[in-house]
Amino acid sequence: MREAIGTADLAILVFFLALNSFYALLLVLSVPEIWEQTRLADDDDFQRLMQSDALPPITLLVPAYNESATIEASVTALLTLEYCNFEVVVVNDGSKDDTLEQLRQAFSLYEVPRTYPAGIATRPIRGVYRSRTRTRLVVLDKENGGKADSLNAAINASRFPLVIAVDADTLIEPDALLRLTRGFLLGRQIAAVGGTVRVANGCTVQHGRVTDARVPRRFLPGVQVVEYLRAFLFGRLGWNRLGGNLIISGAFGLFRKEYLLAIGGYRTESVVEDMDVVVRLHRYLLRNRIPYEMPFIPDPVAWTEVPDSGRVLARQRERWHRGLLAAVWQYKTMLFNPRYRRVGLIAVPFYVFGEALAPLVEVIGYVITLGGLFVGAVDVTFALLFVLVAWGYGMLLSLWAVVLEEASFRRYGRLADLGRLLLYATLENFGYRQCTVWWRLKAFVTVFTHRHVWGEMTRKGFEADSEQVAAKGLRG
Amino acid sequence: MRGRDFLVVVALVQGVLLGALVVLIILNRWFRLRRRARVHPRVVALNGAMQRWALGTVDLGTVLVHLSRLPIPLAVDALVSWSARVPGDRWRNLATALRGHWWARIVRSNAGSARWWKRLETARFFAVAATPEDTSHVLKLLRDPHPAVHIAAVATLERLESAALTTAALERLPRLAPTVGAYYAGMLRRSRPVVVQLLQKMLRKSDDPALPRLVEFAARLKEPPLRERLTTLAAHADPEVRIQAVRAVGGYPHPDSIAALRRAAVDAAWPVRAQAIRSLGMIADPATLPLVREALRDPEWWVRLRAGLALTRFAAPGRNVLLEAEVGGDPGARDMARLVLGLTPQALAEYAA
Numbered sequence: 001m002r003e004a005i006g007t008a009d010l011a012i013l014v015f016f017l018a019l020n021s022f023y024a025l026l027l028v029l030s031v032p033e034i035w036e037q038t039r040l041a042d043d044d045d046f047q048r049l050m051q052s053d054a055l056p057p058i059t060l061l062v063p064a065y066n067e068s069a070t071i072e073a074s075v076t077a078l079l080t081l082e083y084c085n086f087e088v089v090v091v092n093d094g095s096k097d098d099t100l101e102q103l104r105q106a107f108s109l110y111e112v113p114r115t116y117p118a119g120i121a122t123r124p125i126r127g128v129y130r131s132r133t134r135t136r137l138v139v140l141d142k143e144n145g146g147k148a149d150s151l152n153a154a155i156n157a158s159r160f161p162l163v164i165a166v167d168a169d170t171l172i173e174p175d176a177l178l179r180l181t182r183g184f185l186l187g188r189q190i191a192a193v194g195g196t197v198r199v200a201n202g203c204t205v206q207h208g209r210v211t212d213a214r215v216p217r218r219f220l221p222g223v224q225v226v227e228y229l230r231a232f233l234f235g236r237l238g239w240n241r242l243g244g245n246l247i248i249s250g251a252f253g254l255f256r257k258e259y260l261l262a263i264g265g266y267r268t269e270s271v272v273e274d275m276d277v278v279v280r281l282h283r284y285l286l287r288n289r290i291p292y293e294m295p296f297i298p299d300p301v302a303w304t305e306v307p308d309s310g311r312v313l314a315r316q317r318e319r320w321h322r323g324l325l326a327a328v329w330q331y332k333t334m335l336f337n338p339r340y341r342r343v344g345l346i347a348v349p350f351y352v353f354g355e356a357l358a359p360l361v362e363v364i365g366y367v368i369t370l371g372g373l374f375v376g377a378v379d380v381t382f383a384l385l386f387v388l389v390a391w392g393y394g395m396l397l398s399l400w401a402v403v404l405e406e407a408s409f410r411r412y413g414r415l416a417d418l419g420r421l422l423l424y425a426t427l428e429n430f431g432y433r434q435c436t437v438w439w440r441l442k443a444f445v446t447v448f449t450h451r452h453v454w455g456e457m458t459r460k461g462f463e464a465d466s467e468q469v470a471a472k473g474l475r476g
Numbered sequence: 477m478r479g480r481d482f483l484v485v486v487a488l489v490q491g492v493l494l495g496a497l498v499v500l501i502i503l504n505r506w507f508r509l510r511r512r513a514r515v516h517p518r519v520v521a522l523n524g525a526m527q528r529w530a531l532g533t534v535d536l537g538t539v540l541v542h543l544s545r546l547p548i549p550l551a552v553d554a555l556v557s558w559s560a561r562v563p564g565d566r567w568r569n570l571a572t573a574l575r576g577h578w579w580a581r582i583v584r585s586n587a588g589s590a591r592w593w594k595r596l597e598t599a600r601f602f603a604v605a606a607t608p609e610d611t612s613h614v615l616k617l618l619r620d621p622h623p624a625v626h627i628a629a630v631a632t633l634e635r636l637e638s639a640a641l642t643t644a645a646l647e648r649l650p651r652l653a654p655t656v657g658a659y660y661a662g663m664l665r666r667s668r669p670v671v672v673q674l675l676q677k678m679l680r681k682s683d684d685p686a687l688p689r690l691v692e693f694a695a696r697l698k699e700p701p702l703r704e705r706l707t708t709l710a711a712h713a714d715p716e717v718r719i720q721a722v723r724a725v726g727g728y729p730h731p732d733s734i735a736a737l738r739r740a741a742v743d744a745a746w747p748v749r750a751q752a753i754r755s756l757g758m759i760a761d762p763a764t765l766p767l768v769r770e771a772l773r774d775p776e777w778w779v780r781l782r783a784g785l786a787l788t789r790f791a792a793p794g795r796n797v798l799l800e801a802e803v804g805g806d807p808g809a810r811d812m813a814r815l816v817l818g819l820t821p822q823a824l825a826e827y828a829a
Contacts, residue, residue, distance in 0.1 A: 013479075039593045040624055054659035110818055113811045116777075130815075135823040186623040187653035385483040392490040399497040406504050418505060422498060 002377040005368055009378060012365040013386070019354050020393050026238030027400055033237040034298065038408045040182060041299040056184055057085040058177060058254070059158035063150030064090055064168040068097040072106040074168050077208025079134055083177040087136045089154040090168070094123075094144030103139050107131040120152040120265035128157065147250075148266035148273040155257060155265055164254045165274075171200060171210055171303040172252065179300035180254050183293070191285055191292035192255045192278065194248035195300035196232045198411065199225045201308060210303045215417040215424075220313060223424045223432050224306045230401035233408075236296035244347030245294050246282070250274030252302035259284065272323025279331050282343045299409065314439045321359070321443035328356045359440040391429040398425035518545045522554055530562045536573050544579050551579060552601050559604035559635075571605040571635075580605070587613040592622040599628035606636045618644050627656060633663045642667040646674050649693065650686025661693045672699045679705045688716040695724030703728045710736040715745040722748055726755025734761055741767050746776040753779060757786025765790055769797045772809040780808055784816035788824055 060078055064071055071090075078088050092100045103109060109129035123145035131137040142153050151165055164180070166172065176195060183190040201224075202216030216222045239245045248255075250273060260266075263280045270276035278294065285292045307313040328335075328351055335352060337344040369386070372378030402421050405411070412418060522542040528534040543551045559567060574580040583601045586594040599617045606614055617629035618641065630645050642664065649660045664671050675694050678684070679702070691709055694702050706728070709721035722740045725733045737759070740752035753771045756764045768790070771783035787794035801813035816824075 039596070054655050054662060056655050112815055132818065132820055132823065135819070181655070184653070184655040185627065185659065187656040188623075189653075379480065382480050382483065385480060385487055389483055389486050389490060392487060392494065396490060396493055396497070399494060399501070403497055403501055403504075406501050410508075415505070418501070422501065 002375065005372040005377040008368045009372060012361060015361055016390065022350060022354060023397055027234055027397065029241040030234040030237040030404060033240050034404050034408050037298050041179065054185065055084055055181055056162050057160040058083065058162045058164055059160040060086060060088045061151050061154035061158065061163050061165050062088060062090045062168050063093055063147050064095065064099055065093045066095045066097045066099065067168045068099045068102050070169060071099050071102050073208045077171065079136055081172060081177050082174045086177065087138060087159060089138045089140065089157050091140045091142060091150040091154045093142060093150040100141050107137055108133045109139055116157055118156050119261050120156055122149050122153040122156065125153060146268055148268045148270060152265040155260055158257060161257050162254055163257050163260065165250060167251045169305065170251045171205065171208055173301045176300035176302060180297060182297060183295060188293050189291050191259050191281055192248050192253060192294045194236065194245065194296045195252045195302060196298050197228060197249045197251050198301055198303050199228055199306050200303035201306055203303065213411045215412055215420040218308055220310065221306050221308045222420055223428050226398050226401065226421060226424045226428055229405050230398055233298060233401050233404040237298060240295050242346055243342045245296050246278055246347050246351055247275050248278050251304050270323065271326055272320060275323065275327050279327060283334060283340065286340050286343065317436055317439040318442050318446060321440040322447045324356050325443055325447045328352045359437045360444065362437050363441055394429045394433060395426055398428055515547065515550065519550065522546060526558050530566065536569060539570065540573060540577055544577065548579055548583060549597060552583065552597055555604050556600055571607055574605050575607055584613060587617055592625055595620060595625045596628055599625050603628055603631035604635065606632045611638050611640055614641055615644055623656065627659060630660055630663045634666050637667060639670045642670040643674060646671060650689040657689055661696060665696060668697065668699065672697065672701055675702060676705065682712065688720050691717055691720035691724060695720060695727065698727040703730060707732050707736045710740055715748055718743065718748045719751050722751045722755055726758040729759045734759060734764060738767060741771060746779055749774065750779045750782045753782040753786050757789045760789045762793065765793055772801055772812060773806045780812040784812045788816060
């Protein structure tokens, strides 16, 4: 018994060391990457670019489901982005409220015949509308089919070679499209690009724009600011150098349309369509030996509202993890497959062992350690030290994300906000992290029972003066 | 070393690192605030001096003194931002005066730096303050392997007329990725005489795979000496060349252009037809109205759209054709006429762009 516990403890220790060494590698790699990205972001002369016709035209794909309260402001904000050539395709995904009517009145829509080919099969389209006042706007009205289906319908209707999937409730910074296309201007062979998603809770929002970035005072949204910084600023930047970004946020990611069409668009069966589509893109491009890059660029920013109640957050994290488990199972043949190069040999194994299985290993670790302590197989001091080191390492990574933010973009200018960031980075490991492990653990059960259940999310409006609470499906 | 000792060491190292990170974050914030407090007044002073110099109330020396008080990256930023606001002659005086200035010499010497961001800084400086003596440096930066550097360097063409630089940029243009190529093209348009001369030679190589890109660029120039060659290329075997040439020909209201467009309007490839109809609309010769009316019944939606938009450029006769089509028997033409007649003038302008 004692030997078995000792062996299991050793195995968990090795897992812990390997995983954290990899995080350390990502951390180190993020430094030159953010250095380069910050330099490029600072030196770009965006006004000059906006006056040139060099930038590639873009279609924004905007799925909308029961967005009646905010759709006019969201679409107006999208239509006034600083970019020379783009269109916005809004898809009313069979909303039960008057989303379409709001759009019709706000933008003077008129019905036009559907004249584009349906490259990807979708739920039936009920109507295609154009605007008399905003020629950049196209609205599709279709039967409800979910976010992936709406995105596919929007891809079919899009005119331009680059498409950006945007959530209707996401606030995009005015110059974000310009920044997102920097890779194209630098002549890189971009298949997809991801931008940063930041937490809008607590920020001042006026006319669909974040005018004053703040770190929320409430713990739950506040701690998610640190999580988002960690995920984007050092996680994805580190992956840039390893050539294997497996996630481009569904709330704000740019794709080359021809590749999306080649893989058949978004999979409607997938729970997390953003990871699914990126993995399939990697697979398609590597199988066909098409040279490509899928970078993450940190300075284009989209703001999104995160859950501020434990119940909603629990559901979100369970769903994300369920989607991750389903995706790694779906694409298991890529694991350690040299045909998929760094994606198959580094990225997929990391997501399987370091992300998908991590909560399981962590809980097993806690159980075995407690069991070991009970039967006297584990030294108490050793166990406490181990937990201390594990939590300390988590704090180190979170603080490193704050360092990167401070050294580069510094969106949170006030000292009070910096103080809150440091506080949340410290407190995150005491209670919150264990909760996320538990929520993610539940996904191991629900992955078999709730394959396509998204759950309900209660969102509060962004604008300070709009108090309406919109109950809606959580979409990405 | 036992496991417990190892963990103690790791915990201690982590503790030190955590403390160091917190101190680093706080120090970084403090240094930035301090630096800003020190530098900001100098930036304000420079802006004031620049403004007064632009109005002619202070001499150039004052501006140079204020520039030299700023850290080099900020001085380059200030130059970039003021370059668009100061009249050309006056700005050229500043560029010449900067030749002998100590910090400008440092910036120039970075043209050969091993660090790309230093070369980028130099390229940005040259983009606003290069003099003819800098041509060799700019040429080197134009051939830089880092895209950000050569893209910044090509902006020098806006201010410095040099056949060598123009030739280098034009030769690189067809090999660049489309977006970068389009940016280069925007810059090259400023050096028309040299570019037109070079293009005339390059457009004669009809088997050049870069021909579509060159024709696309030539179309933007709308230079009369290029018309004849572009009209010939409207019958090229490669549809991509035909599309670009037909688009270009629309910028030349000439009988030869109209003849070439009449042929292209019945091309087998619909993108060529769409482009030809668009160009016919740009020229708006009443004799071509029946051809455009016919295109309103084209099987391809995009050709019909182009025809509908082109008809709006034929004034009353074009509008009458649309009104007839709106109640006519052809469903494709009817839908398109309805769409185009429903558009506001602003929408029409946006579509036509």
